[in-house]
Amino acid sequence: MKLLHQRLNLYTDGNETYTFVPAEPVGTRSLTIYRNSGDIVLNPPNTPLPASSERSGKTIYGILGMVTLMMSEYIIIITGRELRGRFMSNNVYRATDYDILPLNPDVSVQNPPNTAEAHLLALVRSHLYGGQFLFSYGWDLTRRLQAQWETLQEDAGKALWDVADDRFFWNKFLQSRLIDVTHANSDQNLSAYILPVIYGTFDIRPTRVNGHYLRLCLISRRSRYRAGTRYFRRGIDREGHVANFVETEQVLLVDTAGADSNGDEASIQLSFVQIRGSIPLFWAEINTLRYKPDLQIMELQDTLDAARKHLEEQVSLYGEASLVSLVNHKGYEKPVKEAYEHRMAELLDLPKVRYQYFDFHSECKHMRWDRISVLIDKMEEDLNKQGYFHLDSRNQKPIVLQQGTIRTNCMDNLDRTNVAQAAFAKWTLGKQLRELGILNENEAVDNYEELIKDFREMWSDHANEISVAYSGTGALKTDFTRTGQRTKMGLLEDGYKSVMRYLKNNFFDGARQVRPMYKVVDAPIHIATFI
Template identity: 40%
Template sequence: MSQQYLEIDRHSNHIRVSARIPIIDSDIQYIYGVLGVIPIVSGMALIVIKKARLVGTFNGHSIWTITETEIIPYKKTTLHLTEKQIWYNRHFTEMLQSVLATTGFYFSYSLDLSRSLQWLSENGTPAFKHMSMIDRADDRFVWNGYLLSQLRSVQGIDRFALPVIHGFYGEVHHSVNGHQFKLSLISRRSKYRAGVRFYKRGVSLDGHPANFVETEQIVETTSAHGRLTAFLQTRGSIPLLWSQRPNLKWQPMPTMKPSDDQLAAYVKHFELQRMTYGGKIVIVNLINQSGREKKIGDELDRIVQQANLSYVRYNPFDFHKVCQAMQWHRLSMLRDQLRHEITQFGYLADTDLTQRSQTGFFRTNCMDCLDRTNVVQAMIARESLTDQLLYLGILNVGQRVETCADLETSFKHLWADNGDECSRQYAGTGALKVGKRYCIKSAIESERIQVQLTTDAMDVFLGNFKIDVHNLPSSLEATLISLDQNGIALLAACFAMAMTILCVLVAENISATLFWLAVFLLCMMFIFINGEEFVNAPKLKND
């Protein structure tokens, strides 16, 4: 047991790290770490990691995924709350629990998971390495950053509180040509502009895109020399100001406001990317060049040309048109377009003899940055992995990843698992994979029912919406059917449909049947035209 203890005064909310031995008869729970504290309606609450599972190791550092958490209110009862406040307290607690129950939260006691190996190799000064992980972590990827905000000033808190990333980690061990090595994949999902599909699209005015994920592929040899290589690429929503609000259509139409300054948002985004990653950036745009996606693609093409950034190259590729009917072999056309830059950009290499850095990065997107993006990122990663293994002397000249059957299978599974996790976190469903297709239609209704809770829950968890007991949001109390024009339209449609059926079954008056049928169709037309008003949208924060 630790010789230090984290003390929290339930009445004053004061927090300190103490060496005082706790009271012997107190209730003792063993935890894996502290996620942080957050205000709810009843007062402050502590969030702890109750259970975690070891998922792998990197360079001797253990990596864990969270499997169970607990929210511990400072106040033991809610007797001091009104009935309305109790409802809000329970509702906000359920929101937090829904976020904490999702998969894909990772932490390490000794390794900064929020930083790529490339960044650490270039910026990991001795002074930086002596900082606590809370202080040195990349804020973009620390999903409990808001929960930690009130703990940062507590001396010694780093022994208890841990920065946590959201994304994916997986690893496989292999032997090729007698050489042992480990292939790892880590994805870090940005907390900026976090949300779910359709409700979070494009970039914000400060340059942060929706569904931005940084994915790092690492090869680590198991020899005494400890040689490793790493290749980094990113995905993110199309870097323009656009939206695709859900309505009653299967695929809502993407929209852009003529008044929005698309050029400024685009340039701001890539300035941030340049500042963070350096080097050249290749935009791999996979959206359709016809149909509903064409408008967004044309605007991106126009802005790319207008901005004319010297460090950005634009590479559009109509994935669905080229690879229709599952002709995945035609991806070789895109591979050939990118192959020169895959070689030119290289990868991070840290060996006994040499050290090299990756000099450019691929930024891939489709509409959701999910299925098409997963396939293309895996293709780019496979090309780089071949280069990495040749550099390390694991593959012989002329060999490729796909010529090693076991390695190719493990590679596909690793990237498929990564794609599934990214899809679940943004869309609520697994990815569509070659040879193992998931039926999204069967899950779409439950996804749309949960989308409001999920988006609102993320905003509460990340601190985008702060709970104020004196100003509780009345929007949460709103029901889908209320006595406004939308509620009346729904009730009128149901009544008109019932009357139409009744007239058909009972009455012989054709005019009455036609009248109620016309009323029903008019109500449905009103509902369809105003579809966005009838979707259970997020209520706490407008985008």
């Protein structure tokens, strides 16, 4: 895999150019962007800088891409990063700080020429600093382990952006100018400057179980399609993309040599993937300032085709699809449940798709959250059949391939979905450890205090971050995920979060939805977007 430049120095030549020079190795081809024309040029090796160039005092950790607003095109660069962990011999970073560079010499980012441009720049900054943007210079964070193994040979020698999963390459639209230059001219290959970024979560923690050194990792990837906030993005579009689609991968790394290093690849790698996504129908919730918005289900001719496209894509990517629906069977959510089941009855010709309903609130009422075990029992056959990815460096081929995945949804695909996914992940982790011989047949993950503590914290943090991205607040019900018990304090915290969701979703998400990260169709002003 071709590596990316990890550190760049920025030189500005007045109103003429921005030039990015790799910090190392010396003599690497620099990149110049001309401010008046917008031309992007990869310079010959050892090209001297103009004598009038001034060097920025900041180190640049990557070019996020370019965005066009009303008055100018802008380059967004990463000027701060936080190490989140080391995975597969590569560092994983979260972007923490950015600079926005205008190409138009008459535009100042600090003092925009008008209020409209100032507002758009504020929205860009809000998105940048409000999101969880993760990247690695040498590992493809956009793809799960099994997908990377399946294309290992054909990916050799390619750039990270060229093999990235299009769904999770969050800044692909911003990078389109650099990608276009690379495609147009073989001598202008900008791949070393094209940094793929995911919007999601990453956590990795070392632990020991019965003398075995393990690392437990959790990665989530948010789709750039049908992106948006909670009430402004529901359901499906005609291309089969659904709102709040997230792929979550739990990775277990086992070092059979017993090394204590966090940096090297483990000899045994196991991966378990789940997905979540909005109910694949045309439906919406219309804000009316009441606590419950108006629910609308559109019975369109395209509904069946869109749902079919969505499910066929999931089967082609993951294998068998087990659809777990957690919406309520009565009250406000009942029409969505019935419409979903009606459409599923019309799609019985999809042989690798199975629907499973679980009445979460009825089964787990009176704080009986241990009743999530009922859902595990219902899905145990599917979990065993679909399996997980298991690669051992002592074998040329994987011992096991994951043959399908569970797609879970509730109304928001947040709180109930998080609880269910954590339960599936915990069940699978126990199965993996027993099959590796690390746990005995009668042992469970709960028997190991350090391991279960890390597991619960990782899944709770993951739930909160996914929820903040979609709803503006942390997830509900995380007291159960974090402690294994539903508590009265957790109920109080959920009440507070619910009030904050109401305020944010009704009064602030309109601005969040029209930020320049999202495509605005038929807008009076063309705004370049992230997707």
